[in-house]
Amino acid sequence: MERLIQANGQPHYGIFATPPTEVNYRDFDFRSPMGRRLGALAKWRRFHQFQYFGLVSNELIGGCALGNLSLLGIGFVYLFHPASGRLLERQFRLPLGFGTTFSQQPDEGVCELRSGGNRLRLENHANPREKRLLVELDDGTHIEAHFSEQSPAFQPMCICTPTAVNGWVYAQKVAGVRCAGQVRSALGDFDLSNIDAFAHHDWSAGYMRPETHWNWACLSGSVGNVRLGLNLSCGVNETSFSENCYWLDGELMPVGGVHFQFDRDQPLQPWQIRSGDGQVALSFRGHGLHCEQLNLGVLASNFKQVFGCFQGTLRPPGREPLQIDNLWGFVEDQYVKW
Template sequence: MQHEITEQGPLLDDSGRLVERGWARTPIRRYDRDDIAPGWWRIKEWDYYAVLGPSFGVAITVADLGYLGLLSASWLDFETHQEVGDSEIVPLPRGNFDLPAHPESGAVRLERRGVEVEFVPTSDGRTVSLDYPSFDDGRGLHVDLTLERDPEVDAVVIVSDWEANRRRFYYNMKDPALPARGSITLGDRAEDGDEPELFGVHDWGRGAWPYTSTWYWGAGGTRLDGVRVGWNFGYGFSDREQATENAIVYDGTVHKLTDVEFHFDDYTESWQITSPNDRVDMHFEPLFDRDDVTNLGLLKTVQHQVFGHYSGSLVLDDGTTLEIDEVVGFAEEVQNRW
């Protein structure tokens, strides 16, 4: 059953449980970190941006995981099939990053050892800026991008919890196809970000998570006959009885999907992504695996974020079939002990 949340109000009740589970077209439930019942070590908050074009891309994360904070960036080269990543670790942030309680209001600003990042909402989108002088052994990575977003259009929002403990929850908004423009510079290589095929993905997540979890997530975006289309696929964690986060966003409107499944034997070999009602039939051809392992004893994350090309078909609510042909995106498996 897919339950749509349509009324504004608090996210949590007085006991720290979700007031309502389901999906929404905008983050209309009010998140307040002070309302969360578990301690700071269970609270996980992040903002993630991936901006992808046919030949290059960049991914930037700011995360407060309680035990540690993370500021990370990756340069993605889809022509040479290579990735360069770097990160700064902040011990025990415990909410001191002051990440905003709503994705459309409040900026993310963080500075760590000469690295500066800023995500700022605007009236028609948001700016994504990064100054990372020490990136890639001193080559330096500099990002100055504007992502378009009409506040009246739909996003993919999910409000879910865990059946084993209803005080563990996840509140998340994903924008899978934000037209982008601006500049990305790695060392002496400057990329023009004004090409029409450049799209951004925004992942805004807030919640109280169990110690162990695994998730699968994939997204991409393009234009078909001048119309913007994006897709978001995700599963593997929390109770999805009321809703999934699977959706197509076509011309600013969410077309809701039920379940999807990723089929693969090896991260760098071909994937198939399907749904039981045949509304998703996508082939994903990997270019490279941005694999990363963080092991700090009690904390461990094993990430395989695979970048590649999506091809196949997506079916809208009215039965219209969209044909996708070699669109850059990603699909991932992430295992957490946090």
Template sequence: MLPPAPERIVGADGRPVLGRHAGILRGCDWERLAPPLARSALWRRLHHKRWHYVALASEGMFCAVAIVDLGWMTTCFAYAFERGDGDMLANFSQDGLPGRLSATLAADARGTSTFARRGVSIDLGPSGLSLRSPWLEIDASFGTAPAPALVAAALVDGGAVHATQKTGGLPLEGEVRTWRGEFALHGGTASIDYSNGLLARQTAWRWASAHGGGIGFNLQAGYFGANENALWLDGGLFPLGPARFIHAAADPMEPWRVFTEDDCLDLVFTPVAARHENRNLRIAASRYVQPLGTFSGWVRSTPDAPQRMVSHLAGVTEQHFARW
């Protein structure tokens, strides 16, 4: 079992508490870092990246919403996919001005992040989500998770330190409204990703996440290594080893195989839709695709535990390169 999360990620001595923990991410006070991780205020502003993301999975809908602060600009995106008909009912993004002019990102995972610009407003916190836009409206409330959240922190090549909290299996209530009508979220689950760090100028990763029915997982391969790899199973939180993603990078709508080197997870992901974005702003660039679909295969808490079968578990994968 993972040790409890520290009171603050940056300790009184200016050193970050590294590793994987269970609990709540607190105190991402990067200006308090001691040498050799201490940097100038200008360097921190250019390298400080934060995002707050939530996925909502119910029998009829799958939605994702994110607010991102890149330091020199902010952005958000949201989509709503009707699982029964296989239709993407809403899919939009909106850029904002730097800092608090358009968005306020929570200082750590305890807070609420907001975005407001050009008819789009989002409030995302530990207990719920409110979204208003011309294309999509969401009112969602989150219950208490059956298992602790994962808190992870690690040093980053080309940057300094990164921290994240992954919260899964939150009981979900509320409603999604689109041009096609209203969709209840009752009986679904929410999963939240709050991430905050001083990252390299160029950062790339592959990611997979799904939660529901007492089973959930989070996997990443890239700049953060295996630090955020975890399995939620029957009310327990279990660390996982390095993850491998086998897929056709040029065609992310082909099936993906995802497994961990510790022989605790082996799944096939079948995409049904995707959100794409390919932007080149000269000083910055982003190549991004997030397929959504279902995972099938098996998981287990330890290499000697019995396999638990997984069938059509709703979730996402992601392939992302950023120059920021």
């Protein structure tokens, strides 16, 4: 598929074997809920885009995100050291996105944020298929990380779903891939290959609900000789199609609807995550937390991303169950108004 939006102004919907070359949102026939055609200003105001790169290992956890909310450009990066419980984190908010660049090409583009002596950069390359992260902070923190979707072969989750009465969301997810690179920070110096780090990645964009909430869970690691990745969500991409899945050695396994049970006031307490089709029965206990709150009236966010360990069972159809025992990963609880 060359472009997500068709000649008639409507998106291609469904789960795709390969990503679109471009998420050409300006070609979308954007209408009000009453059917009035909306112009370029409304298209710019309501279009939002995110990209996230996560690192997982027993020795170091990390995450970096960039977001384009039209009125605001946002970014954050954190590193968590499980052995000591130490957390390093930085947040950036740039009015109208000044200092940011966002490509609408999921597999061949650069998203970047610059603020003073700080730089967050996410690069996506189609040939070879790989994702790269570069973080340079004015306190000396330096992160270079990358992973490949080609060797060994990996099938990303590429999905576009209708949203509310007049929107859509395109999402592209990867989890359960080995990661290479270097990290230098106040937590120490790390070679990501030497610490057997895994990565996960999320590229999402579209016309999302003006007021929305979601939960999300992701893990990356190995069970015996199997490379395992997991992506579960509730609240965004369940209309007609679902992004819920896990990967076994890069092979995508679809999952039905999932339910998250947890204490919103105490997110570090245990979470329970179950799928209606019986494939997923997991518990999660948090070890660290990255949270942000923002309330500007027209924009608001209450965001909690928890990093910790998963326990439980995955039951792939026609295969032996996989027992999950203290695999590191993430869960998320987010409310957004935009």
